[in-house]
Amino acid sequence: MNIQICKIYKLVFTSVIVWSVLFSSLSLAGGDESRPHTPELGYELNIDMELESPPELGRLTSVNMSVSSRHERLEQVQIKLKLPDGIQLAQKLQTSSVSTLYAKSPISNQFSFIVQEPGQYKITVYVEGVTLNGKPKDRYEYLFFTVSDDKRKNQMGWSNSLNMDVDDSDPMTPSERPDLAIDAEGYVTVPAADADLNYAEKKILASEYFTDSGQMEGIRGGSVTISGRYRFRNREDTAYEGFNRALMRLVNSTTGDHLAWTYADNNGYFTFPSVSNPGADGMRVRVYSVRYVTGDEGYGVCDFDTCVDNAAADTGTYDQFYYRRTQEFTTPNGNQNIGTYSSGYSLTNNLRALWIYQDMADAQTHLVQNTTIRGPFTAEWADDSTHGNHYHRGGNIHFKSDVGDGTNHTILHELGHNVMYNAGTFPAGSDCPSPHYINRVSGPQCAWTEGWASIFLTLVNDDPKKCYPPSTTNCTYFETEPSYDNCGSSWDCGTDSDEVEGHVIGAVWDIYDSASDAFDIETFNRDKIYNILETDTNNSFVSWWASWLSDGNSDLALNSLFQNDIEYGDRYDIQVYNPSVSNASPYVNETISAGISLRNLGDVSSIATNITYYRSTNSFISSSDTPLTTYYGGILDKGVIRTVYRNVSLDSAGTFWVGACFSDTYGFDGGSSNDCSSGVQVTVIDDVIFKDGFDN
Known part of the structure; x- marks a missing residue:
């Protein structure tokens, strides 16, 4: 069978949401123009x-x-x-x-x-x-x-005859534009669109379309509405993506005069307001690495050498932001779809600034969905920048050149600092040593502020991993790496674990995530995490934990902290007590029910509360006695009392004691002296009815 015929076409479309455009006045050299603002949705x-x-x-x-x-x-x-x-x-x-x-x-x-x-x-x-x-x-x-x-x-x-799926890297000159053919009846067939931007065609008399010189002057001055799509090759070079809500500008290709502003939707599709058709001058569309949001809350990536602080909050700074542009095109009047323009993959041009912009757009969408925190967020980047990655409080984020080539993790980390500042809860000063490391003790404030920045990237990506550019192989996986079972020479652990940013990141991630991993058995939504960031200025993780509790959140989140070697409560302490049996005088091998009570006296949950029942020759029960059966109890939270019954039988006559002990799988029990119950006495009767063929 032909493999091509059997090929499955899977089309997963993201939404195109109808959104209104607000306008603010912008004075330029060419006169007053309108700059759209997009409301938050x-x-x-x-x-x-x-x-x-x-x-x-x-x-x-x-x-x-x-x-x-x-x-x-x-x-x-x-x-x-x-x-x-x-x-x-x-x-x-x-x-x-x-x-x-x-x-x-x-x-x-x-x-x-x-x-x-x-x-x-x-x-x-x-x-x-x-x-x-x-x-x-x-x-x-x-x-x-x-x-x-x-x-x-x-x-x-x-x-579409109008340059569908065109790479924007090699613009055409006017002399390279394809001529439109005149049919036998003297008409020119041109592409158009209906009110819903569905493709259509219409015929125009050539005498109305062209001048004697063959130019398209017949359409100059008429109204034209330009729509299309602008997309880019992603950083991984695996797919094309539409520029997400990026600022778009329509210009006269010959004179450079401004014609109209608009924004792309979240999939790169755009439609400009109707403008006067420049005819043979042609037009170009520019897509900028910025989005201006209502209330001066925009975000974008501007040139390292020219960018002013918080440029994304000022619509007059658009010329400081990177842009890509389409090839020159000319169209007839009416509704015209110019097709899809694509920025191809490259590690040598300013497309990389738009990769960073896309990361910021993803973060903005996340903030809108989960918090009240907004921009502005302005990043400075250049392809030759050696300026280290960092954030200036109240100012701009700075990125080295290789950030454009690598993962989004460094970008989101530095943006996380900006988010904390915009929330108004960034503590003053810093106790970070230079250098500071993710797996080493730094300082109480450093571990929290640097930890939060990486917590933000894990929440945006919904993935507990941080990689360092430009390689994606140099990664830290917070689901397991800072855990108890990985403490050792590579991770600082102990009483100062809450001053290790990696432990802080892992603890908050484990509070949020839905996966169960050893002591990480609780799940809380992001709202609870962001509520604290929006309201409380914390100078340390222990301060953040106090805010967690004062907000009315469950202290069972201690389990997630304990998973990451942060101990703000007592370890689990399992008490086994109150032994009982259903029959204290059973026959040999008769089944009876043995019961005990369990209680967790600690703060951390016991996640493997395994109880073994024993037969002893005295009332003192221990793991060295003869085992009878085991109860695999699973999780026992603090303060919980559980009564457990198991069926047991004794295989010889005599006087014995039956009790039970807790088996500490992980070795973290806070008090071993109460791990075993006392014994309850049982007298086992030899049940002999026949002996040597005669009744007894």
Whole structure:
């Protein structure tokens, strides 16, 4: 079978959310212009669509779809489907409404359709719902594809004569622009778009389109609306991604005059306001490494040599930020989709600044979803910078050149310092030694502030790992590395463990994460962690722990601290007491029930509360006595009393004592003197009915 035919086309689309644009006045040399601001929106819903192959003319196409909520429970969820003309719905949505959509619990859905005519199509899925406090959430998702009479030309996405999927690295000059052909009837066929930006074509008389010199002056001065997409090759060189809500500028290619501003959506798609068509002068689109957010809360990456402090808070600083630009293009009037422009992978150009910008955009989305903390966040970077990675309080983040080539971890770490400052809870001064290390004792404040910066990156990435650029192999994995079982020559441990930033990072990560790892058995949401950052200035991790408790959070989080060698409470101390038996005079091998009571007198939970029952020749029970059976008890939290019964039998007559002992699997029991109960006396009777063939 042809492997290509069997290839599975999986298309996972992120949302395009309709957002309003606010304008503020900006005075430039060329006159007054308008700069848009984007309001803050939460992004909760996620819509995924999957097809097995591109649609074909006249054949049934099935779409598997899932809808999920990232973090919040949503109610009254409605799912709607919009099909353009030329497509017949064959199977309706299996589910059009859901009373409750639980966080991270996707619901599956399906629909199918038949394409009746060749063309370029956009299918729209719309999902809306409300949070528990009544806040509305909605999301749009689109499925773009092209269907031809010749199925070899079928494809996902749209074809377009206006430079579809063009690399922006080699702009065309006007002399290189392709000429449009005049047909036998004297018309020029040009690409257009309908009100929903679906691809279309229209014919214009050549006499109206061209001047005698062959230039496109016939369209100069008319209205044109430019849309398209701008994307980049990611840092890992594995996929293309759309520039997330980046500032976009439309300019006259010949004169450089400003035409319009807009922002891309979260997938790189953009639409400019209608402008006067410059005709043969041509146009270019610039995508900047900045986003200005309402309330001077923007973020972006600007040049190391020119950037002012907090440049992302001032719309007048856009020329200090890096940008990429499209090739020059000319279009007729009307709604024109110029297609997709792509910045190719390179470690030698300013695309790397936009990689850093994308990391900041991801962090901003995380903050909007989880906190009230906002920008501004301004990073300074240059491809030749040797300035060390650091953050100036109240100012800018500084990055070395190799950060552009490496992981996002250093970027998010330094941004974490900026987040703490913007929260207003960054303590004054510093007790960090120079140099300081993630696995060594530094200072109480240093361990907390540096620890928080890395905690932030683990929360944004939802991954307990920090790697150092430019390699992704030099990594610290906080899920296990700072744990008790890894303490040794590589990690400082002991009474000063809360002054080791790696232990602090691991402790807070273990408080948050849902995985169970030895003593890491508790899970708390991010809100509890961020609430403290938003309200309390802490000079140490012990101060942060006091805030954790004063906020009313459970002290069972001590288990996560203990997992990372931070002991703010007593170790577990298992007391075994109150032995009993259901029958103190059983026959030999008769089954009886033996009971004991358990209690954890410590603060840390016992995670393997294994109890072994013993037979002894005296009332003093110990592990050197004869074992009878074992109870594998699992977790026993502090203050919990548990009564346990097990069936036992004794195989010889006589007087014995039965009791039980706690088996300390991890060796952290705080008091071994109460690990065994006393014994309860049992007299076992020899049950002999027949002897030598005669009744006794």
